[in-house]
Amino acid sequence: MESEPTTDLIRAQLRRLRLKAELSQEEFGKLVHFSGSQVSAVELGQRPLDRFFLKRADEVLATGGLLTSLLKLAERAGQPSWFLPWLDAMRQAQQLRCYHPSLVHGLLQTENYARAVIRTDPMISDDEVEKRVSARMDRQSILFDPDPPLYVAVIEEAALRRADEGFRGLMVEQITHLIESAQRPRIHVHLVPTTIALHTGLAGPFSLARCRDGGWIGSQETQLGGDVVDKDEDLATLLATWESVRSEALSRQQSIDLMKEVMTSWS
Template sequence: MIRAQLRRLRIAAGMSQEDFGRLVHYSGSMVSALELGQRPLDRLFLARADEVLTTGGLLVYLLKLAERDGQPSWFRPWLDAERSARQLRCFQPTLIPGLLQTENYARAVIRCDDLLSDDEVERRVHARLDRQSLLVQPEPAQFVAVVDELVLRRAGEEVRGLMVEQITHLVASLEQPHVSLHIVPADTGLHVGLSGPFNLARGADGGWVGHMEHQIDGLVVDGDHEVATLLARWEMIRNGALSRRQSIELMKEVVTSWT
């Protein structure tokens, strides 16, 4: 559909593939290959095409829809709950939450799976970054995340610069009043959150939905008992975490120790 729309808009504008290619800094043969499906769609190309054809961002928006529909079937119900949520809760004992990841951090995490091609890695990176628009829309959800301190300190020499960038981004993100992040200190020892990560979303109707992931796929839960259990565990984990101010101070301390 994207390729058909691109061709229709170009022809309606009275441009040949060569003329259009010059304006978007692509060769006419490259434009032809993109329209015919002989080359994968490129986000930068579509952004330039939107500008040249004055579409109001139509082509990039269609690509976002295609990427969302390309998500695994088990993940789509959570994406729907996440998009319509008024409150979001996230506990992550091993990684920075996806909604707060930098592009470089997201790419490094996704690339850990050697089975993924470079194109698939980039597709997943862009899909993850697109989800972050939830936090900058006109009426964003209240987002509260809790992470383990070891998530911040998991950095060998080869990724230390990447982690400095990521933690600096976290501190900057907390300047937004609707975003909070709290750290469970490393000396806490055993706690209920070590059983695994989970997310919670509260919709406009006041109802909560939970989401849990593991190595193969994930599970969305909305049963009263399951949601109540996750909410209770959230409270236990959150109560054992540092305050917002203390968490920011700890993040700055980690960055300073590396730089």
């Protein structure tokens, strides 16, 4: 799970440095091209950390790069620095939208499925595999908080059928977990049936988090890791892509029925 002490430390240092510079949130906001309310939301943990914001804050407060350096502490906790803003966004999100064209999304993976997926990378040691599996399982706790986000996942039916006989038991376990998760009130799982041959989402996996202030932040996975998406025009593209992908998927109940049908084929 993301290092909350690290993100809390960044927020505390930001506020301390701003007050030391004798700047109000409104005054500071003008200098970093944010509103005073947005600065307040960042300091209070109501808005996820933003790389551009921290870079501007370092320049305005003449910190010598302190805040962006603290961001890199995530690497020491086993998380790449680019991932920390997204982890922070997930922790703060009121709504999460996630799509993957070939796998079950990480927040819905069973431990055995996650281990099998991570082990496909031949460059990762067994110890590192177990660390990543543990971190992935820990992140799922956000779905079971007292006030969890509304989590909407779109999954390709083909992803549930794509495995050989050696993974029969693993897939039965994974689909069972999906069905149980999809029946929780704050988790919606929608399948894109195999009858939909092509759609815009097949270009790659992405996720979107709606923050408490109503803004969005996105994440895209790549072969080299991933990118956090925070520019308005890029977010608009991802939101439009999401609407297109979601429109191709089945309803919640139809998806549960199809998952049961797929599980029967595996069992």
